[in-house]
Amino acid sequence: MESKLYLLSGTPGTGKTTVAKKLKDNNFSIISLGDFVIQNNLFCEEDKKRDTKIIDEEKINSFFSKYLSNNKFSIPIIIESHYADIIDLPCEIAIILRCHPQILEKRLQSRNYSPEKIRENIQAELLGDSTSHMLEREDLIEKGSIFEINSSNLTIEETANKIAEIIQKPENFQDLKAGWLSWLSDPTVQMENYLD
Template structure:
C-alpha cells in the first residue's frame, strides 16, 4: 500500500511521519533535492519547481511506503492523508522557521482556502482522502491517527475541517 501524507507547509507532516513504524517513510522533498527532480525556480516565490513526472518514475515499484511532502498528493497513492492546521498557527510556525512574512501569509491563506485538500480530492477522489486536524494535537497523537488510517480503521472524511473564518 502507498500512503501519501500531505498538507500545507507547517501542518506537522514531517514530525508526525517520522514516528510512523507501519510503513517505510519517504521524505519526498529530500528525494527531489537529492535526485535533482526539478524544472527550475519560481522566481516570484523563490522556490524550486518539482518535476513530478520524474518523481512518479522514481516512485514506480516502491510500494508499502508512506510518502511525506506538501506535494505528496500529486503522486499515485492508495490513501491520501491531508494534515490540517489553523492558519494562524501555520503562519507562526513558518515565521519561526525563517520563512518570509509574505510566504507565511500565503501558506496560511492557502490552508484557509483548502487548497491542498481540494487538489487531493481532485486527483484521488473522496473515497481515498482523509483529513487530520493537527492544531492542538501532539505529534504522537497525529502519528497514531495516521497509523489508524493505514490500518484501515478510519473512513475517508474530506471536508470535515474548515478555517474559513480566518479569511
C-alpha cells in the same frame, strides 16, 4: 509482496515531516518527496523570489516508479510532501494534515519564512489547497479514502497514532473524510489578516 503506498500531505507547517519521523518508528517506510526531488535533481527550475523549486511532475513519476521497482520494501510506504498528490501510482489512502491559520502562522514564523511566503501558505491552508489537489485523484475518490486531520492541538504522537489508526481501519473514521474541515467558516479565524 508489494508494499502499499500511502500519501501524507498538507500545507507547510502542519506537521507532516515531524509526524512522518514518528511514523517511521511505527514500522512505516517514509519517503520525503521534497528530499527525494532534490537528491535526484527532479526539478526543472528554481523560483528565487519565492525561495522554492519548480518540480517536474513527469520526471518525478517516471523516476519514482523505477525507484520503487528497484527497491523492495517490506513495510507500508508513506510518501510525505505538500505536493504528494502528484504521485500517479496507485495508493491506498491519502491523509491531509490541517492546521488553524493562527497556529500555522506562528510555526512558519519560527522557520523564518518571509512574510510573503507565510501569507501564501496561510492562504493555501485557508482555501484547503492540499485537500483540493488530492480530490483530483479519482482513484482515491472512488475508494472514499481521502482523510483530513486537524493537527492544530494534537501532539506529534497523537497525530502519528491517528494516521496509523486511519491506515489500519479507515472505515472507523468516516467523520474525517475530506471536506469536513473549513477554516473559511470558522469564526475563530481572522480572515482579514490573511486575505487580500
